[in-house]
Amino acid sequence: MSPTFKTIAKFQYSAEAQIIKGRLESEGIEVFLSDHLTIDTDPLVSNAIGGVKLKVLAKDALRAQHILETINKYSVDDNGNAIHCPNCNSSKVAMFSTIKDFKSFFSFMVGFLFGTLPFYAKDKYRCDDCKTEFDIK
Structure with missing residues (x-):
């Protein structure tokens, strides 16, 4: 068999x-x-x-x-501790890249036109529960 x-x-x-x-x-x-x-x-x-x-x-x-x-599907800090949302204190926080400022957009366009990876990307965190976006200091 x-x-x-x-x-x-x-x-x-x-x-x-x-x-x-x-x-x-x-x-x-x-x-x-x-x-x-x-x-x-x-x-x-x-x-x-x-x-x-x-x-x-x-x-x-x-x-x-x-x-x-x-397996943890959410973001952790450098010490392996879960990152918590500053709004609702949930630990269901994921990192994502955003293009919201001129530097990120310009980097994206240069990378797109020349077929290279972007030189600058702004990373933020988003809470899956309350959808709050925030930075880690």
Whole structure:
């Protein structure tokens, strides 16, 4: 009887999947990736083929899902402590990049025109509960 696989997560890029794969393998779970080579070759097809699929043996699926749920999806400070929203004190805070000032916009345009990465990006934090945007001092 051949082993059955279960897809437990999908990722847009293979780098994200490789990180989670390493975490699961460190817990002794055998992990398989599908479509990662195709997406590495042409990242623009990721949405068309459904992203990189992270698969485990069906017998390990429940344990793997539990490990995925324990991974912190929100921002932490340099000491590993959760960042809290100054408005509602929630710890569901995520970092995002914004282009709201002239320096960010100019950097974006230069990067877009010359095919390079932007030189300057302003990072802020947004609370998922109250949608407050703030900076960390």
